[in-house]
Amino acid sequence: MAVIHDGQSGGTLESGCFSAAGPGCFPTGDAWWQRDRDRLCSRRGGRIIGTDQSSIYPPEATELPSVGYYRKLPSEGVVSLRPSLIVASENAGPPEVIEQLKQLGISVVMVSDKPDLESLRSRVETVARALGKPEQGKLLLEEMESALASVEETTIPALGAMTIVMRGGKLLGAGADTAANVVLETAGLKNVLAEQNAYRPLSAEVVSALAPDVIIVTSSTVESMGGVEKVKQSPVIAMTPAVQNSRVIVLDDMLAQGFGLRFPQAIAKVQDGVLGAAN
Structure with missing residues (x-):
């Protein structure tokens, strides 16, 4: 406000x-x-x-x-x-x-x-x-x-992806009807949590079954968990293709979830992260 x-x-x-x-x-x-x-x-x-x-x-x-x-x-x-x-x-x-x-x-x-x-x-x-x-x-x-x-001219592999945030001590994943979902889709990725609405708690079993190739994590989540390596070691995501192939991308909270005029910048950072991991 x-x-x-x-x-x-x-x-x-x-x-x-x-x-x-x-x-x-x-x-x-x-x-x-x-x-x-x-x-x-x-x-x-x-x-x-x-x-x-x-x-x-x-x-x-x-x-x-x-x-x-x-x-x-x-x-x-x-x-x-x-x-x-x-x-x-x-x-x-x-x-x-x-x-x-x-x-x-x-x-x-x-x-x-x-x-x-x-x-x-x-x-x-x-x-x-x-x-x-x-x-x-x-x-x-x-x-x-x-x-x-x-940024929409940039083409990246249409990989499965999810955005995760830490809230109340739990890792949550962004589903449909969220700004994070629009960021993923506009960047050219597929949100593996698109069947759910809003943010929901994640479990290792669910994430393992969805097997995301890319994980977007907010900067505040990285900070609260003690660094990006600690995030990767979380039992919820540790065994995912995203972690195994170094496709965990840290994004500023407002870029990942804000949907303001920096929206194109959010898309570019996601695309750069995916393409950088592929090289």
């Missing part, structure tokens, strides 16, 4: 806009975005004054006040930041808090938050309009589409 103030303190934002869905609505990091990070997010001298706890990219996001989990927003915490504009995922809530914020005269813009390109395009356009920067939003989309077309 982005809490954006366009009032009297002046200055412009240099870190980007954030979404309550976790990914940055307009994340920095891509070369084409770094050229001018505040070209869309500054609004008449306004600035972002707060985020939710899922806003971890870019790093500057973590330096801002957090209003907690975007599905359980505390009205008092949000109001205390004195925002004039709130940009939030369509999944943000509770509904009564969103309604209360509106009744207080705060402009609340809800954005599409589904794991598909159409939702991403809608999200960018909606935020750009809310900031009074529709042309900049259009430019961002054009650049993203160009980058996406470029």
Whole structure:
């Protein structure tokens, strides 16, 4: 969620806009975005004054006040930041808090938050309009589409793959209806967990039967497990073709699961990882 103030303190934002869905609505990091990070997010001298706890990219996001989990927003915490504009995922809530914020005269813009390109395009356009920067939003989309077309020209073997994350001490695998699934498929891989929805716990028996040739693991999972070698030694995946053939690819959490404007970058990193392991 982005809490954006366009009032009297002046200055412009240099870190980007954030979404309550976790990914940055307009994340920095891509070369084409770094050229001018505040070209869309500054609004008449306004600035972002707060985020939710899922806003971890870019790093500057973590330096801002957090209003907690975007599905359980505390009205008092949000109001205390004195925002004039709130940009939030369509999944943000509770509904009564969103309604209360509106009744207080705060402009609340809800954005599409589904794991598909159409939702991403809608999200960018909606935020750009809310900031009074529709042309900049259009430019961002054009650049993203160009980058996406470029990576889609790359061909890799259509191997079976899965994305894994550590949550609550358990390894979970990403099924259909997830951003991770779209990353795999767009990169040219086959998600071996496509028959399930969302994220589900993994067992050695299930993973062994699915025999993924490629495993994408998030950077936070690698960190929490003590390094990529520790991940490979996990009984859940140790005997997979992916581990045996060194096709375990570490991907930044927001790239693997965020579905923001860095989506083409996520595709490229997966493709590079697969092709690099093949050489």
